[in-house]
Amino acid sequence: MNARSETVTEQLRAALEQALMPRSLEIIDDSARHAGHAGARAGGHFRVTLVAEAFRGRSRLERHRLVYDAVAPLLQDRVHALNIIARTPDET
Numbered sequence: 001m002n003a004r005s006e007t008v009t010e011q012l013r014a015a016l017e018q019a020l021m022p023r024s025l026e027i028i029d030d031s032a033r034h035a036g037h038a039g040a041r042a043g044g045h046f047r048v049t050l051v052a053e054a055f056r057g058r059s060r061l062e063r064h065r066l067v068y069d070a071v072a073p074l075l076q077d078r079v080h081a082l083n084i085i086a087r088t089p090d091e092t
Contacts, residue, residue, distance in 0.1 A: 011078065012079070027046055067084050
């Protein structure tokens with residue numbers, strides 16, 4: 001399956017798994033809840049919950065930056081909004 005035929009959810013999963021090697025990862029497509037919202041035309045709305053060692057010792061802002069950096073190419077046109085919950089294994 002090439003990048004064009006993968007769903008956005010699959011692309012998000014691949015990018016996050018490669019960059020952060022999460023112990024757990026849940027991605028929920030919330031796009032339907034935002035139908036009609038002007039920004040929604042540019043891409044989807046997603047909820048991402050992940051647990052990863054990469055977050056240890058990092059602030060909430062730093063954790064979110066790691067997630068945004070991992071999915072940056074998708075933010076250009078495939079993803080409009082991310083709701084992020086990023087925890088360490090100790091915080092679950």
